[in-house]
Amino acid sequence: xxxxxxxxxxxxxxxxxxxxxxxxxxxxxxxxxxxxxxxxxxxxxxxxxxxxxxxxxxxxxxxxxxxxxxxxxxxxxxxxxxxxxxxxxxxxxxxxxxxxxxxxxxxxxxxxxxxxxxxx
Numbered sequence: 001x002x003x004x005x006x007x008x009x010x011x012x013x014x015x016x017x018x019x020x021x022x023x024x025x026x027x028x029x030x031x032x033x034x035x036x037x038x039x040x041x042x043x044x045x046x047x048x049x050x051x052x053x054x055x056x057x058x059x060x061x062x063x064x065x066x067x068x069x070x071x072x073x074x075x076x077x078x079x080x081x082x083x084x085x086x087x088x089x090x091x092x093x094x095x096x097x098x099x100x101x102x103x104x105x106x107x108x109x110x111x112x113x114x115x116x117x118x119x120x
C-alpha cells in the first residue's frame with residue numbers, strides 16, 4: 001500500500017493523547033509515533049499505560065506515559081506539566097479519553113450519565 005504521509009512528517013513534534021493507553025486513541029498514539037512524533041499518553045488506569053508505551057517504543061517511537069483522569073483538572077494539569085518537562089513542549093493534543101457504558105441510554109443511571117458528560 002502506498003504511504004499517505006511522507007516519512008517522519010511529524011519529526012520534532014510532541015503529541016499529547018488522553019486515553020492513549022488503549023483502543024482507538026492507542027492506535028492514534030501509535031500512528032503519531034510512526035509519523036515521527038514523540039508521544040505522551042495518559043489513562044486513568046496506570047496498568048493500561050506500560051503495554052502501549054512498550055508497543056510504541058518497540059516500533060522505534062519515543063513515548064512518555066502518565067496516569068491522569070480527565071475528570072480531574074489538577075491531574076490533567078500535572079500530566080501536561082510532566083509532559084512539557086519531559087519533552088520540552090506540546091504541539092498536538094488529542095482528547096480521546098472516553099467513558100463507555102454498554103447499555104441503552106435510557107438504562108444509564110444518573111451517575112453513569114454524569115460520568116459520560118464529565119469525560120466527554
